[in-house]
Amino acid sequence: MHLFKVWDQTRTKKGLILIKEPGNVYVDLILKASQKLEINGATVVLESDGTPVEEEEILIAVKHETLILLEPGQVWLSSQSQCEISESSSGPNNHSFMSLTSTETIASTKSNECISGATEFLNNDSSSLDSTIQASNCNLEFSWTNFVIPWEKIPQDMLQCCAQGKRDKYAITEIVHIVVNEMKQISESIPSKAFKIVSFKMVDKYPATFRDYDDDGVVLGDGTASLKTKLQERYHYLKRPHKRPVSTSPETPLHLAKIKKNATAGCAQWAPPYQKAGAAAKNKLNTFLDDASDEFFHLLEETFAEQRAFINNVDPPSITNIKDQWPVLFKVEAIKWHFNKVTNGNISNLTTNLQLKAEKIVNFGLQHKIIISKDVRRDSAEIIALEVFARYFQENIYGAFYLKFQVYNVFVSD
Structure with a gap:
């Protein structure tokens, strides 16, 4: 659980935002802060000096700092310049800073001086502003926090299923297609984080429908990861050429890609953003x-x-x-x-879950000829289930799993 102090660019709207884990702390903060401050937040910077905060780990590390949530196109201004701009906007006609810089005749000499002072400040601090603008442009993908799920384009019968918490594979697939089509209307080049943001929004709207369950109804996750994958797969499918090119040279060989897919299955934090600890x-x-x-x-x-x-x-x-x-x-x-x-699980539940699923895993192994009947009689169902996993993913259970825990005198209960 993390508590953040967030202000808007003008420093007039302020709020405390509480973010609970698990989840994407960065995305959740932007969404909740935008709602609380009633703005369309896109990027987060430090209030003290405008340093962009672009990653979840960095955001958590600076959570005790005051943050400013900027809307698309906004840049950070120091409190001093903000004060000067506020003074320039005051007067009998209550003109804003932008209106004062228009072609209208300005009667107030004091207002002219304030504008001149603010302009001089912006010119003197142009290098820092340029870096802030550049950083904001690099982070434009977070404008997807403003993306509105086109629920109105989804058939009513499917929306009723979602409202009732029903899981209909056809309905979910159709919803994914509609959402991706809408995203492509905004941009043909969609970053990976956009799908993550959109999946969080969809799960937040209908958590029971998009939640992940196994065949026995046991909850496996909130569904954001699998929904993000569905959105990405649909997007990449639409980007495919109609004809296969004469020669292809994929960056990752097919057999290595399959190994990586198997290894990363169920791993929410397989490859976090690299940060050298020292x-x-x-x-x-x-x-x-x-x-x-x-x-x-x-x-x-x-x-x-x-x-x-x-x-x-x-x-x-x-x-x-x-x-x-x-x-x-x-x-x-x-x-x-x-x-x-x-x-994002609990290893303490591993033994219990394995005992509950062992028989089903063993039957799967027999049906697909991963093991044979005499293997089943040789050992307990739990050990045979582990062997099914090892053979299916082409691992050596005794050469890898057993070796790691025995050679170095490491023992885990159960």
Whole structure:
């Protein structure tokens, strides 16, 4: 849970915004702050000096600072210049700053002086304003926070299903098609974060319809990740050429792309934005003795992006490499924390869930000839279920999973 102090550009509208996790803190802040301040927020900057805040991790790190939410086209102005502009807008006719700079005859000498002073300030500070404008332009994708889901274009029977919390695959597919078509009307080039923002809006409107369940009705997630994938897949499908080119050279070989897709399944935080924590934090964490203290978990959080970048390398590190570079990852508490962080789940529920699903997983393995009947009689259903997973994803359960936990004397209960 995070509390932010947010003002508008004029510093006249102010509010405290409470954001709860899990979710995208950056997107949620822009949406809720826009609603509270009654503006169309697009970018966030520091009130003190106008430094753009463009990433979720940075936003959380500066949450104790006062933030300004800028609308599209707005730039940060210091409180001094804002005061000068406010003074220039006062007078018997209550003209605004823009109206004072128009071709109208201005009678007030004082107002002219205020405008001149504000203009001089803007000229003197042009370099900082240019950098702020440039940063804002780089972050224009967040203007998608103003995108309105075209619910009025969706057939009434489908909207009724959504209102009743029903999950109809045909209806969801049709809604995805309509939404993507509407997004393409705004721009043919849609950034990835736009789909994330739109998926949050759709789930917020009809959470029960877009929530992810398994076959037994167990909730797997709020649905934003899977809905974002559906939106992106539809968008990329519409961008495909009608004919396959004579020769193609994909950036990632097909077999590697499949391996990555399997490895990232269910991992909400597989590859967070890279941020180097520094050698001091890494060394302290790897030599930390008290693995149950708040500082230990703080160091894990601080170095998490660097851990994932190391593990996700194009040439994956061996167990020996991991032990040399990140020995802390073989501590029980670190393993549990890392699993929970990557999956947004809870490893404590793993044993129970595996016991509940083991029989179904084993039957799946038999039907698809991943295992044979004599394998089932050899061991417990839970162990056989793990073997089904390993063979399906072409992993060696005893050469990888077992080795990691036994060779380095790491044991996890259950």
